[in-house]
Amino acid sequence: MKPLLSICICLLLSAQCFAQTGKLKGIVVDNAKSGLPGVNVMIKNTSAGSQTNESGYFEISNINDGDFVLSISSVGFKTKEVRFTIAQNEVDLQTITLYAGDEILREVVIEGERENKFSRSKTAYVSKLPLRDSENTQVYSTITNYLLKSQIITNFDDALKNATGVENLWTSTGRGGDGAGYFSLRGFAIQPKLVNGLPGLTNGTINPANIERIEVLKGPSATLFxxxxxxxxGLINVVTKKPYVGTGGELSYTTGSFGLNQITGDFNTALNKEKNLYFRLNTSYATERSFQDAGFRKSFFVAPSLSYKVNNNLSFSFYGEITQAEQTNPMFLFLNRSAPTDARNIKDLNYNNKLSFTSNDLTLQNPTQNYRVEMDYKLSDTWESQTLISKSATSTKGYYSYLFDYGILGNDTYSRFLNKQNEYTGTSDIQQNFIGDFRLGSLRNRVVIGLDYFSATSTSNGTGYAFYGNVTPEGGANGDNPFTPDEVETTAYPLSTAAVDAVLATQPVSNAKSKFNIYSAYASDVLNLTNNLSVMLGLRLDHFDNVGDVATAADDYNQTTLSPKFGILYQPVIDKVSIFANYQNGFTNVAPALVGNPEDGPQTIKTFRPEQANQIEFGIKTNIIKNRLNATISYYDIRVKDQVISDPASPFNKIQGGEIYSKGFEIELNANPANGLNIRAGYSNNDSKTTRSDNTEILNRRPLDAGSKHTYNAWANYEVPGGKLQGFGIGAGFNGASERFAINYASTGNFMLPAYTVANASLFYQAENYRIGVKLNNAFNKEYYKGWSTIAPQTPRALIANITYSF
Structure with missing residues (x-):
């Protein structure tokens, strides 16, 4: 009996040791902000509760960890429900207002006060379900608004330097169809195309003034998106600022090196007496010059948004972003992809990177509009309906030019070609989601079932490209056209609109229009087998209808594919440690091809399956020491198959046999080791190779869009939490990458861009209503380059100052 009694006592003591409980507190007031006594405060589906005292204060202790709903009720006032989460912490709901017949705009979701300001533990966009990161089998990085403010971010490319494994390949050119720049992630090129989980396109850069956070999902994500x-x-999702309950806002002015001037505004208020209709406006005007001898960008941005809560079951939201931008397109040096260049690296090139090889007369305009409407309706206690509609329109008008080394003239001579752009892309998307959280027996299911219709239309009415002289990287120039037999030594190619228009007058004008539609259905279920063990199952049915050139029926085709997803997650310590593995899928639609020997008769059309990418990944996530340490470590293996290649047995046939693999590991850390100190750090290692292809130029070589093998980033921010120096702070960090291929082909050899590490630092003072800060980018004036079969010099040392007033 004694051993048995000892075991029982140990079990009881263990249960007490591992029991995770917290405390809830708050103050209930009326519309006049007076404390309400005697208000009933109950945690639904439990016996825990309390009543407010004479000041309206309440406190509930010994609450087990988990997600709960607090019901606040009193005679003469409308009952209010507030969701909150306990995770071994003290949750302060602060002030809760009860209205006599009024309702607040939306439910308030409280997760306790988080000191770790560089991370976010919960989002509804990544999985289309409100999952915590510790419950999600997919890896993603979140760049918070606090991090953007601490680094005085003025452009989108700089913001993404905080995402582990993301490397800039090609900044936005403004050219039609190019989008908002290209980045490398897990060995593949990606672009930011999602806004609040819906398609949102642009031909220019994304304005950071309206960004609440940036979410970077890792690995193939076609099942849900x-x-x-x-x-x-992976993919990049921009989450915008949204209306909130209350009145307030801020004004901000930023100035800095190279003619940077930016003013931004943010204003939020109720539009009616009932305070269930709220309006928010974010706006920005910015101008900036290039560090080179020519080049600039200016933009005006406005983002209105509305939230309307009809009742406790029905709400509507509207979001818009309107941008008017004008810029000179950045001039990359395009390396020859089929013949060796004279130079093998930057040193051999003798590049004067202060030269822009353009003028401020030759500009591009990039007007962009994105609109979204959302309707949320609570069908029952376990199901809700979400209807989403988005529209986007982006255009490019003006002059685009590029420099290309054709390898004909030698001596690293780059020929300039230019055209006049007149491009348009418009998209429409309609989604209907049904989101459920229910139990089947003892098994909890969190489900999303959705339908999606996406349509994209593009028109092109630009001119053809015309030769417009040559340049050399050190600044030489001549007029010898590499495609004519006569050698012409002239430099009469002035970079003015009149001279360029005269040359382009002889070029044909395009009149093309293309379109495609995608019809999809998808479902995903997060099934809790136990409190510690869950699985995620997802499937998408996708039908692609390519209209192609609307005036040509021959290029029409359609394809249907299934995209599955599976994940398993085990939490040895709930909400603290998660061990996960996943299988994720992506695909690319493949156009039919003509096959057959022409000498044997007419060729025939051969259709193909969509190209497939499959990822296997496993790793660990931690959220420990009272949310002060968040870490994710993961290993992934992505295999791309079914690429269309020439049949080795017949040069007149095509087969699906091309393959690429990409594997590596990532480490991301967000820490709050002491009050006022926040640290973010990341490291990524990637190994990519084309393992099977009919193109011997790339076979067994690292793809150019794979970027650098090693990338890393870190940023630490310390704000004095108390005392005479309270509010003063300092920030410092760095980001960098190993050397990378700008060119990597069998016949051309390699052109390597050197490794780099760039350091940054900041000083600031944060008061109740204002913030003053200065930031030094590229503190040691490092000369470095990026590119994707191109060479693009990066900005040297720059000083930025900011003042922000909040109200």
């Missing part, structure tokens, strides 16, 4: 907005490496 389709292939139009994602790549095999």
């Amino acid at each position: 389709g292939n139009a907005v994602s790549s095999y490496g």
Whole structure:
């Protein structure tokens, strides 16, 4: 009996040791902000509760960890429900207002006060379900608004330097169809194409003034989002600022090196007496010059948004972003992809990177509009309906030019070609989601079932490209056209609109229009087998209808594919440690091809399956020491198959046999080791190779869009939490990458861009209503380059100052 009694006592003591409980507190007031006594405060589906005292204060202790709903009720006032989460912490709901017949705009979701300001533990966009990161089998990075403010971010490319494994390949050129720049992630090129989980396109850069956070999903993500907005490496989702209950806002002015001037505004208020209709406006005007001898960008941005809560079951939201931008397109040096260049690296090139090889007369305009409407309706206690509609329109008008080394003239001579752009892309998307959280027996199911229709239309009415002289990287120039037999030594190619228009007058004008539609259905279920063990199952049915050139029926085709997803997650310590593994899928639609020997008669059309990418990944996530340490470590293996290649047995046939693999590991850390100190760090290692292809130029070589093998980033921010120096702070960090291929072909050899590490630092003072800060980018004036079969010099040392007033 003694051993048995000892075991029982140990079990009881263990249960007490591992029991995870917290405390809830708050103050209930009326519309006049007076404390309400005697208000009933109950945690639904439990026996825990309390009543407010004479000041309206309440406190509930010994609450087990988990998600709960607090019901606040009193005679003469409308009952209010507030969701909150306990995770071994003290949750302060602060002030809760009860209205006599009024309702607040939306439910308030409280997760306790988080000191770790560089991470976010919960989002509804990543999985289309409100899952915590510790419950999600997919890896993603979140760049918070606090991190953007601490680094005084003024452009989108700089913001993404905080995402582990993301490397800039090609900044936005402004050219039609190019989008908002290209980035490398897990060995593949990606672009930011999602806004609040819906398609949102642009031909220019994304304005950071309206960004609440940026979410970077890792790995193929077609099951929930389709292939139009994602790549095999992942996807980028921009979450915008939204209306909130109350009145307030801020004004901000930023100035800095190279003619940077930016003013931004943010204003939020109720539009009616009932305070169930709220309006928010974010706006920005910015101008900036290039560090080179020519080049600039200016933009005006406005983002209105509305939230309307009809009742406790029905609400509507509207979001818009309107941008008017004008810029000179950045001039990359395009390396020859089929013949060796004279130079093998930057040193050999003798590049004067202060030269822009353009003028401020030759500009591009990039007007962009994105609109979204959302309707949320609570069908029952376990199901809700979400209807989403988005429209986007982006255009490019003006002059685009590029420099290309054709390898004909030698001596690293780059020929300039230019045209006049007149491009348009418009998209429409309609989604209907049904989201459930229910139990089947003892098994909890969190389910999303959705339908999606996506349509994209593009028109092109630009001119053809015309030769417009040559340049050399050190600044030489001549007029010898590489495609004519006569040698012409002239430099009469002035970079003015009049001279360029005269040359382009002889070029044909395009009149093309293309379109495609995608019809999809998808479902995903997070099934809790136990409190510690869950699985995620997802499937998408996708039908692609390519209209192609609307005036040509021959290029029409359609394809249907299934995209599955599976994940398993085990939490040895709930909400603290998660061990996960996943299988994720992506795909690319493949156009039919003509096959057959022409000498044997007419060729025939051969259709193909969509190209497939499959990822296997496993790793661990931690959220420990009272949310002060968040870490994710993962290993992934992505295999791309079914690429269309020439049949080795017949040069007149095509087969699906091309393959690429990409594997590696990532480490991301967000820490709050002491009050006021926040640290973010990341490291990524990637190994990519084309393992099977009919193109011997790339076979067994690292793809150019794979970027650098090693990338890393870190940023630490310390704000004095108390005392005479309270509010003063300092920030410092760095980001960098190993050397990378700008060119990597069998016949051309390699052109390597050197490794780099760039350091940054900031000083600031944060008061109750204002913030003053200065930031030094590229503190040691490092000369470095990026590119994707191109060479693009990056900005040297720059000083930025900011003042922000909040109200």
